[in-house]
Amino acid sequence: MLTGREAVVARAIADTRPGAPASAPWTALTRFARRKPLGAVGGLIVLALVLTALLAPLISPHDPRRIIREADNRVPVYVAPSPAYPMGTDHVGRDILSRIIYGARISLYVGLGSVLIGVTGWFLVGMISAYAGPRIDLVVQRVVDAMMAVPGLIVVLAIMAVLGSSLNNVIIAIVIGMLAPVVRTVRSQVLSVKEMEYVVAARAIGARSARVVVRHIMPNCLAIYLILATYYLGFAIILEASLSFLGVGVPPDVPSWGGMLTAAAQGHITKAPWAGIFPGLAIFIVVLGFNLLGDALRDVLEPRLRGARLGARLTR
Amino acid sequence: MGKYALRRMVLFVPTLLVATILVFALFWIVPGDPAITILAGGEGDSGAVSSEQLQQLRQKLGLDRPLYVQYASWLGNVLRGDLGTSLWYKTPVWSQLKDRFLVTMELAIMAILLAVGAAVPLGIVSAVKQDTGLDYLSRIFSSIGIALPTFWFGILIVYALATFFEWLPPLGYATLWDDPLLNLQQLFLPALTLAFNDLAFTARVTRSSMLEVMREDYLRTARAKGLVEIAVVGRHALKNALLPVLTVSGYQFARLLGGVIIVESIFAVPGMGTLLIDSIIHRDFIVLQAIVVLIAAVVLTLNLLIDLSYGVLDPRVRYQ
Numbered sequence A: 001m002l003t004g005r006e007a008v009v010a011r012a013i014a015d016t017r018p019g020a021p022a023s024a025p026w027t028a029l030t031r032f033a034r035r036k037p038l039g040a041v042g043g044l045i046v047l048a049l050v051l052t053a054l055l056a057p058l059i060s061p062h063d064p065r066r067i068i069r070e071a072d073n074r075v076p077v078y079v080a081p082s083p084a085y086p087m088g089t090d091h092v093g094r095d096i097l098s099r100i101i102y103g104a105r106i107s108l109y110v111g112l113g114s115v116l117i118g119v120t121g122w123f124l125v126g127m128i129s130a131y132a133g134p135r136i137d138l139v140v141q142r143v144v145d146a147m148m149a150v151p152g153l154i155v156v157l158a159i160m161a162v163l164g165s166s167l168n169n170v171i172i173a174i175v176i177g178m179l180a181p182v183v184r185t186v187r188s189q190v191l192s193v194k195e196m197e198y199v200v201a202a203r204a205i206g207a208r209s210a211r212v213v214v215r216h217i218m219p220n221c222l223a224i225y226l227i228l229a230t231y232y233l234g235f236a237i238i239l240e241a242s243l244s245f246l247g248v249g250v251p252p253d254v255p256s257w258g259g260m261l262t263a264a265a266q267g268h269i270t271k272a273p274w275a276g277i278f279p280g281l282a283i284f285i286v287v288l289g290f291n292l293l294g295d296a297l298r299d300v301l302e303p304r305l306r307g308a309r310l311g312a313r314l315t316r
Numbered sequence B: 001m002g003k004y005a006l007r008r009m010v011l012f013v014p015t016l017l018v019a020t021i022l023v024f025a026l027f028w029i030v031p032g033d034p035a036i037t038i039l040a041g042g043e044g045d046s047g048a049v050s051s052e053q054l055q056q057l058r059q060k061l062g063l064d065r066p067l068y069v070q071y072a073s074w075l076g077n078v079l080r081g082d083l084g085t086s087l088w089y090k091t092p093v094w095s096q097l098k099d100r101f102l103v104t105m106e107l108a109i110m111a112i113l114l115a116v117g118a119a120v121p122l123g124i125v126s127a128v129k130q131d132t133g134l135d136y137l138s139r140i141f142s143s144i145g146i147a148l149p150t151f152w153f154g155i156l157i158v159y160a161l162a163t164f165f166e167w168l169p170p171l172g173y174a175t176l177w178d179d180p181l182l183n184l185q186q187l188f189l190p191a192l193t194l195a196f197n198d199l200a201f202t203a204r205v206t207r208s209s210m211l212e213v214m215r216e217d218y219l220r221t222a223r224a225k226g227l228v229e230i231a232v233v234g235r236h237a238l239k240n241a242l243l244p245v246l247t248v249s250g251y252q253f254a255r256l257l258g259g260v261i262i263v264e265s266i267f268a269v270p271g272m273g274t275l276l277i278d279s280i281i282h283r284d285f286i287v288l289q290a291i292v293v294l295i296a297a298v299v300l301t302l303n304l305l306i307d308l309s310y311g312v313l314d315p316r317v318r319y320q
Helices: A004-016 A024-035 A037-059 A096-131 A134-148 A152-163 A167-194 A197-204 A209-245 A259-265 A273-301 B002-028 B034-040 B051-061 B067-079 B093-128 B133-147 B150-165 B180-214 B217-224 B229-267 B272-281 B285-313
Strands: none
Touching (some): A024 A273, A037 A096, A037 A273, A096 A134, A096 A167, A096 A209, A096 A259, A134 A167, A134 B002, A152 A167, A152 B002, A152 B229, A152 B272, A152 B285, A209 B150, A259 B150, A273 B133, B002 B067, B093 B133, B093 B180, B133 B180, B150 B180, B150 B229, B180 B229, B229 B272, B229 B285
């Protein structure tokens, strides 16, 4: 029998064996679910969001943008939830459930778009800032400091004011809003990885900077990238909702969860509570899902980060 | 301490300067010519703009000068307390801004007091009773609080109050000087809405910071010499655990100033946030610029004060 350290080593070797059974990803998933049940719940929520977005045309009962005309030519304004409209209708007579289903597409599009561009781009900038010498670092850090001084939502609002409201402008604005927190987090992570023994060893045997970065530092920052991407998906979704809620996000006919709440905030909530409750619930559940998944990924992949303020710059 | 304080203060000026450059650059470089945008109005019907109008406005805004001259003269005016003239209301920005600035600050300060006041006890209980039902309850509470969008929570509060107490957001607004009691009543709910999200986060930070301190040797010593638990937690643990909470509260205050915009629009509070949205709709870049710079200055000053107080509270910081 192997005990203690040897058992750990043996298991590690077994895990990396090339001929591992085909079900390995599945076992990894179930093990993750058993270790982190809340994270698994988060993962399921995210999966549900993706499926809803993909299958929107198949599962939504009505056209999300069209004002419904009933048989007797009446427009069903603020009809309470019923079998015909499971979540009721909104202030101009559109089906709320269909708008929430299609809203998943908007949320996911904005979330994925801004994370793929923003987290990836600012990740590289953070890395360069940590690695390219003091002069570049100083400039980047002053810009980050200055941007940190303005709340994220105000940065994004100001950019929207300049660009004008459209779906892609929302992504551009959120990407710029991500600059300061992402660059700062990545830079401090790279600075600590840079001092690790294997990096020092690589440099000692004469590896060039580019090789050290690509072969040693980047792979070790992959986990951080994944964790940041998960948190910032939630961040982007809530920012888009905030912008659309304030009327400067996506155009009003686009089914955005945040935009659906604007009427509710103007006093309509007492007339039609369903129109104010369901879209908000959708945002809440999805953001909770991304946060739970992010927490679990952080605990499993990078326990050192526990307590670090990764998802903390969420801005409402 | 003197050297530490000086170093912090020296860092403050360039950061604020970079912030003003960024704000200036955003509004005056990015989308071609702000004069066109302003004349075209919010709907973007640029067809009706005559070239004379454009020329006039450019001259008025000083857009015909080189950019660095524009920036220097704008900065000079800001330093002298002149934030410019509103493009939409045609009145000095500062006269519009000053009352609203105070309202927003009052709201934000109330919210941060509420948040920290509730979060610290919650975090302490959660840490002292780690892994009990109480701890789980407060952790679930903070997970929910972090994911709950401020605007939705605000809407739900308005709904609950309207349904159960037939209360609606007030149309008027009483200042702290005219009617302190009414003023506090009016700002309490917006402040609570604003605080909720930060409360959850601050409670989480307090908990993890307390848990860390509770493992320290000097706590074992305090217990070993026979101190009652409440003195151990209250006097020895809390004092050290609160330092990270202080830093976090500084950042939280900055975030609150963002959330204020949303909460003010839900509860019809005449603060800086409603003016900001207004200036976006009217494309009043002068007002927008003034608000952003003002907020940056407030946040940076606050961070400086926190850094300085950190130096006083934790002597180790001074020697780094």
